[in-house]
Amino acid sequence: MKLLKERIIKDGIVKGKDILKVDNFLNHQIDIELFNEMGKEFKNRFKNNEVNKILTVEASGIGLACIIAQHFGNVPVIFAKKHEALNLDSETYESEVYSFTKNKSYKIRTSKKYISKEDKILIIDDFLANGNAAKGLIDIARQGDAEVVGVGIAIEKSFQPGRVEIEKLGVRVESLARIDGFNEGKVILKD
Amino acid sequence: MKLLKERIIKDGIVKGKDILKVDNFLNHQIDIELFNEMGKEFKNRFKNNEVNKILTVEASGIGLACIIAQHFGNVPVIFAKKHEALNLDSETYESEVYSFTKNKSYKIRTSKKYISKEDKILIIDDFLANGNAAKGLIDIARQGDAEVVGVGIAIEKSFQPGRVEIEKLGVRVESLARIDGFNEGKVILKD
Numbered sequence: 001m002k003l004l005k006e007r008i009i010k011d012g013i014v015k016g017k018d019i020l021k022v023d024n025f026l027n028h029q030i031d032i033e034l035f036n037e038m039g040k041e042f043k044n045r046f047k048n049n050e051v052n053k054i055l056t057v058e059a060s061g062i063g064l065a066c067i068i069a070q071h072f073g074n075v076p077v078i079f080a081k082k083h084e085a086l087n088l089d090s091e092t093y094e095s096e097v098y099s100f101t102k103n104k105s106y107k108i109r110t111s112k113k114y115i116s117k118e119d120k121i122l123i124i125d126d127f128l129a130n131g132n133a134a135k136g137l138i139d140i141a142r143q144g145d146a147e148v149v150g151v152g153i154a155i156e157k158s159f160q161p162g163r164v165e166i167e168k169l170g171v172r173v174e175s176l177a178r179i180d181g182f183n184e185g186k187v188i189l190k191d
Numbered sequence: 192m193k194l195l196k197e198r199i200i201k202d203g204i205v206k207g208k209d210i211l212k213v214d215n216f217l218n219h220q221i222d223i224e225l226f227n228e229m230g231k232e233f234k235n236r237f238k239n240n241e242v243n244k245i246l247t248v249e250a251s252g253i254g255l256a257c258i259i260a261q262h263f264g265n266v267p268v269i270f271a272k273k274h275e276a277l278n279l280d281s282e283t284y285e286s287e288v289y290s291f292t293k294n295k296s297y298k299i300r301t302s303k304k305y306i307s308k309e310d311k312i313l314i315i316d317d318f319l320a321n322g323n324a325a326k327g328l329i330d331i332a333r334q335g336d337a338e339v340v341g342v343g344i345a346i347e348k349s350f351q352p353g354r355v356e357i358e359k360l361g362v363r364v365e366s367l368a369r370i371d372g373f374n375e376g377k378v379i380l381k382d
Contacts, residue, residue, distance in 0.1 A: 028279065029305045030268040032260045059249035063257040063268065069223045077221040077254065088219065114220045 001041045001176040004154065005189050007034065008177055014185045018157065026154060027060040027126050035064055038176055039071035042122075042152045045174045049149045051075060051122045055115075055137050057108050058082055064154060065124040072122070078115070080108040080140060089113060093143040095136035100129070108136050115144030128153040128175060131162030138169055150174055158190055192232045192367040195345065196380050198225065205373045209348065217345060218251040218317050226255055229367055230262035233313075233343045236365045240340045242266060242313045246306075246328050248299050249273055255345060256315040263313070269306070271299040271331060280304060284334040286327035291320070299327050306335030319344040319366060322353030329360055341365055349381050 013021040025031040051072045056065040057080040065077045081088055089111040098105045115121070123137045134151050141148050148171050156163060156175035163173050178190035204212040216222040242263045247256040248271040256268045272279055280302040289296045306312070314328045325342050332339050339362050347354060347366035354364050369381035 023279065023302060024304070028269065028272070028302060030257060030260075030270070032257060032265040032268065035257070036261075036265075059253060059270070059272075062250060062253040063270075066221060066223060066226070066254040066257050069221075070227075074223040074227075077223065078219065079221070079250070079254075081219070081250075088214065111214060111219060113215070 001038065003034065003037050004177045007031075008155065008179075008187055008189070012187050014182045014187060018160075018182065020155065020157075020179065020182070020187065022155065026064075030063050032067065035067035036070070038064065038154060039068040041176055042068055042124075042174065043071040046072075046122060046150060046152070049122075050120050051149050053078065053115075053119045053121050053146075054124055055080065055110075055121050055141060056124045057133055057137060060126045061124055064126055068122075068124055068152070076114075078110055080110045080137060082106055082108055093140040095139040095143075097132045097136040099132065108133070108140065110140055112144065115141060115146050117145035119144070119146035120149050121146050122149050123151045124153075125151070126154045128156040128162040128166075128173070129160040131160075131165040134162065134166055135169065138166070138171055152176075155179065192229065194225065194228050195368045198222075199346065199368055199370075199378055199380070203378050205376045205378060209351075209373065211346065211348075211370065211373070211378065213346065217255075221254050223258065226258035227261070229255070229345060230259040232367055233259055233315075233365065234262040237263075237313060237341060237343070240313075241311050242340050244269060244306075244310050244312050244337075245315055246271065246301075246312050246332060247315045248324055248328060251317045252315055255317055259313075259315055259343070267305075269301055271301045271328060273297055273299055284331045286330040286334075288323045288327040290323065299324070299331065301331055303335065306332060306337050308336035310335070310337035311340050312337050313340050314342045314362075315344075316342070317345045319347040319353040319357075319364070320351040322351075322356040325353065325357055326360065329357070329362055343367075346370065 092109040150172040153175040283300040341363040344366040
């Protein structure tokens, strides 16, 4: 997606070997117009699929998922929780997610009430790197016997194994910008 | 706001003495159409104010803030982070927030880059109880010399001191549904 790629080149900041900071439009300050353009693009890519629910994980995925849902007929958004919450049901689907950046595992969970075998779920997240968060979300959706229509990602680090790992599970991945690597502080986009 | 009040009566579940579960439309599963109606209502209530930025805190406030921003001309949304994040700037505004439900304090922070003295900020959150999260957000906005136009809340527990605490700081509070208390598992709405 041209608009997103241009924005990454313009505003993305490379930190260290493999951190891309896009906090001025994606995951700290949010550009709502850009998110709506991304919603249109995802709708276009999944136009032949029926999607009746969007699943994401707190926190950075939530804003993107909500704006995107508008382009899929205002389907409900569910966000999996990373933290214990008083207001979460006791009956949950859980999955363990290993974070390479934090070098530890955490659990994500959703109430069983909101995922069922009638559901055709689009999973949305801001970044795809090793794919562990997305795999956890696929696991949760499948525990609820839902169909996972695909995984929609804003920025994919294509030099990390996330895409391959998700495709191994038989799930389609659509990323709006794919990054091949970084070179002297510059982002190298795929294509 | 009638629509939200009706939804609370229909789908809210009272747990224990003072927990209201609204996870099927507000803070786990999200009803996008309802959020857009809430956005219209906030725009109406703040129609005489210039708002150029929306500030919230992760995680439950993010979806609401993003949808609401569309009704204020797609102003940027900033979400304060509760957790250490690799992609956050080292230069941050921080505030300490005490959580009664968790009986501990945590820090919220935003990059200094996204708050300035030109900003007219609307603070958005899903719940208002003791007001500590909102007070932390006001503190952060004021550290950046921004003007806080108001605090917009989905559900206010009017039997807790949040509103009074915020008004003491000279900030206007607008809540779309105000709850006076709970009685035998039923929600008692104000008005």
